Amino acid sequence: xxxxxxxxxxxxxxxxxxxxxxxxxxxxxxxxxxxxxxxxxxxxxxxxxxxxxxxxxxxxxxxxxxxxxxxxxxxxxxxxxxxxxxxxxxxxxxxxxxxxxxxxxxxxxxxxxxxxxxxxxxxxxxxxxxxxxxxxxxxxxxxxxxxxxxxxxxxxxxxxxxxxxxxxxxxxxxxxxxxxxxxxxxxxxxxxxxxxxxxxxxxxxxxxxxxxxxxxxxxxxxxxxxxxxxxxxxxxxxxxxxxxxxxxxxxxxxxxxxxxxxxxxxxxxxxxxxxxxxxxxxxxxxxxxxx
Numbered sequence: 001x002x003x004x005x006x007x008x009x010x011x012x013x014x015x016x017x018x019x020x021x022x023x024x025x026x027x028x029x030x031x032x033x034x035x036x037x038x039x040x041x042x043x044x045x046x047x048x049x050x051x052x053x054x055x056x057x058x059x060x061x062x063x064x065x066x067x068x069x070x071x072x073x074x075x076x077x078x079x080x081x082x083x084x085x086x087x088x089x090x091x092x093x094x095x096x097x098x099x100x101x102x103x104x105x106x107x108x109x110x111x112x113x114x115x116x117x118x119x120x121x122x123x124x125x126x127x128x129x130x131x132x133x134x135x136x137x138x139x140x141x142x143x144x145x146x147x148x149x150x151x152x153x154x155x156x157x158x159x160x161x162x163x164x165x166x167x168x169x170x171x172x173x174x175x176x177x178x179x180x181x182x183x184x185x186x187x188x189x190x191x192x193x194x195x196x197x198x199x200x201x202x203x204x205x206x207x208x209x210x211x212x213x214x215x216x217x218x219x220x221x222x223x224x225x226x227x228x229x230x231x232x233x234x235x236x237x238x239x240x241x242x243x244x245x246x247x248x249x250x251x252x253x254x255x256x257x258x259x260x261x262x263x264x265x266x267x268x269x270x271x272x273x274x275x276x277x278x279x280x281x282x283x284x285x286x287x288x289x290x291x
Contacts, residue, residue, distance in 0.1 A: 053087045054101045056136060056143045064143075067190050069132045072103065074124045081112035081120060082142055085129065104142040107162050108134050109174050109181065109195045113212055116170030120161075124149055130158065134191050135184055144184070146194055162194065167201040169211015 053059050053070075063070075072085035083105040112120075131145040147161040165171045173195060174181045184191040209215045 052089050052101055053103055056103055056141055059103070059133065059143065061136075064133045064136055067132055067134060069130055071128065071130045072101070074127055074129055075102070077117065077121045077125060079117070081117040082106050082140075083120070083124065083129075083147070085131065104140070105131055105145045105147065106137055106140070106142040107165065107171075108144045108146050108184075108191060109198055110162050110165055110171045111174050112165065112171040115211065116165050116168075119165065119168070119170050124161070129161070132190070134188055134194075137180065139180075144191075146190070160197075163197055163201045166198050167205055169205040169208075169213045172212065173198045173202055 051058075059070075070087060072087040074083050075086050076084035078084065085101070085103045085105050087101040087103050110116075127149055130148045131143070132147075133143055133145055135144045136142075137144050148158040149161055150156075150158055166173065176182060185195060205211060206213045
């Protein structure tokens, strides 16, 4: 009986050994592939490889901390110069189709002029851009970004929109009185480096005299000198003192004129009274003493 059991056990072992020899490598490959695919799935899910962000609130805070660079199409530029971007996922699946996305983007560290907003509408509308997330603006719920767009002449190259705006004099670096700007400067190294580059671009625009830094031509400047000199003289202390003296002298002359008129009238009355008195005295003398 024991011999039969040993033979059965040996046969079972042989069968399992045969199955392992035949299907073992394939089974191991399937297990490894499954683990790899699972890891790839969780990795893609963690970095939102297929996610399309519809608003700024959909973007994870981790993306802002790591300054992830996203891409999209500019669908609109509002009256404040903010870009409304239709976000494109890192990997777009063929069967997903177009999704409605309106991510509001604010150009980091730039105060736009009206001409700058018009430039954005002319050059970025319906164009493909890349934007690096720097921080989130809690006031208007927009993403503060460093934006790049493709050159029209060189499609393979990108130009920085923030620097291009400042370099053309269509905007300037945000004033240091802005609290959010100061906070970002101290806490975000990427933002600090961007501001340094923008200050260089602003200095370049100022030296060239372009955009808001445009200076009048020589003829216009020379023609404006007389009016500037007149304004300078009018606002000087000496001119104000002379003006006060002239006004006082004019008022004094008017008073003296009126006074002299009254004195002349009084003198005329006195002269008339004296004349009449002398006439009466002469008549009285002839009437009483010549007889």
